[in-house]
Amino acid sequence: MKKGLTWYQIMTRILTVSLIAVMILTSLPVQSHAQTAAPLELEANSAILMDASTGQVIYEMNADVALPPASMAKMMTEYIVMEKIKSGELKWDDMVTASRYAGSVIGSGGLLAEGDTHTVKDLFHSVTIYSGNDASVALAEKIAGTEENFAHMMNEKAREMGLSDEAHFINATGLNRADIGEFAPQGIEGETMLSARDSALLAYHILKDHKDVLEFTKIPRKKFRETDTSEMVNWNWMLEGFKDSVSLKSYAYEGLDGLKTGHTREAGYCFTGTAERNGVRLISVVMGTAGERERFVETRKLLDYGFNNFDKLTVYAEGDGLDELQSVKMSKGVKTTVPVEAGSELSLLIRKGADSEEIVKEAIPLPESELVAPIAKGDKVGTLKVSYDGQEFSIDIVAAEDNNKAGWMRLFFRGIKDFFINLGTGIKNLF
Known part of the structure; x- marks a missing residue:
C-alpha cells in the first residue's frame, strides 16, 4: 500500500505544473493593439x-x-x-x-x-x-x-x-x-x-x-x-x-x-x-x-x-467648428459676436495605437482692439495652437460669417443699454 504524498512532493508537483503552464502561455502569440516600432539602427552620421x-x-x-x-x-x-x-x-x-x-x-x-x-x-x-x-x-x-x-x-x-x-x-x-x-x-x-x-x-x-x-x-x-x-x-x-x-x-x-x-x-x-x-x-x-x-x-x-x-489624423478640417472657442466678441458690428471655424486643415502623424488625447489644443482670440467690425467670412480672428509629442503647430481661427459695421443709431442705443447693464451690475455688487 502506497503511502500518501509528502508536503514537499505535493509542492514540487504544483510548481512543475505551473511552470509548464507558463511555458505554454508564453509560447502563444500575443495580440496587441499598439504596434511598437523596432529601434532604428541607422548607419549614418x-x-x-x-x-x-x-x-x-x-x-x-x-x-x-x-x-x-x-x-x-x-x-x-x-x-x-x-x-x-x-x-x-x-x-x-x-x-x-x-x-x-x-x-x-x-x-x-x-x-x-x-x-x-x-x-x-x-x-x-x-x-x-x-x-x-x-x-x-x-x-x-x-x-x-x-x-x-x-x-x-x-x-x-x-x-x-x-x-x-x-x-x-x-x-x-x-x-x-x-x-x-x-x-x-x-x-x-x-x-x-x-x-x-x-x-x-x-x-x-x-x-x-x-x-x-x-x-x-x-x-x-x-x-x-x-x-x-x-x-x-x-x-x-x-x-x-x-x-x-x-x-x-x-x-x-x-x-x-x-x-x-x-x-x-x-x-x-x-x-x-x-x-x-x-x-x-x-x-x-x-x-x-x-x-x-x-x-x-x-x-x-x-x-x-x-x-x-x-x-495620419485630421485634427481639424477646414471649416470645422471649434469646441475650444465657439465665437468671438466684436465691437462696432451689427452682431456683437461672430461664430468661428478652422481656417485650414491641420493633420498630424500619430503613432499607431497611440491615444489621440495626447493632443493638446488651445484657442487664442485676437486682442479685443483688433476684433472690430466690419469683418468678412474667412478673416483671421485668432490662432489655434496644437501641441503633440513636444512639438507645436498652429492654424488660423477665422470668422465663419460676415459682420458688417453697425450704424451710428444702433451703436448709440447699444451704448445706452450697456451703460445701464454695467450700472445695475455695479449697484448689485455693492450689496
Missing part, C-alpha cells in the same frame, strides 16, 4: 524624418549637427531658380551661355563647355537629374551675375526659411572651397554646411512653395541634347520610375519622386528623399553614409519606419 505637410518630425538622430551636405545644397539653387520663374524674372526658354568657370568646374555634370548656350529648362534638367555642377554655376551666374552674389542670395533665403544659424552656403553646387580653386568666393568665408534638420526644412519649403520641382526630380533618365548618344541617369536610384530597370529596380521605392543626392570626400554619401503614400508625404534625410548604396538602404529604413508605424 545624422538623419531625420519629417511630415512634408506640417514639418512635424517623427524621427531624428544628430539632426542639429552641421555637416557638409555636398550636392544636397543644390536644393537651394533649385528653390531660387523656381522662385525667379514664378515671379517672371526668369523664363524657362531664356538662353544661358556657359562661362569659363561653368565649363571647367569639376564633379558631376560635365556636359558644358565654355560658350555653350542652352535654355534655363535644359540646365534645370541637368541640375535636378544629373546634379550638374556646370549647370548650377551657369544658372547662378545668369540670375545673380556671379556665383558669389548668388551664394549671398542663398544665405538670405536660408534666414527667411528659418534654417539654423550654422546653415551656410558658399556656392551653388555644394563643392568645397578647395575644389573650385580660383573661383572660390572672396567675400564669403568657410564652407557650405547644413544639418539634417536644415536639409529637411529646405526640402519642406521647396515642396510647399514649388512642388512642381517633382516634375523634374522624378525623371529617371533623359538626354541633355537630342543629339546625345547617351542619357543623363538620375543619381537618385530610389525613384519609383526605376522599378522596371534591370540594374536599379532593387532600389526603387513606391511613391518616391525626389529629391537630391550628394557626395564629396568630406561629406560622404548623403540623400534627401521624399515619397508619398496614401495621402502622406514624408521627407527623409541621411548624411554621411559610408557608400553610395548605403545612403539608399538607410533611407529605406527611415521611410519604412514612417509609413509602417504612423497614421
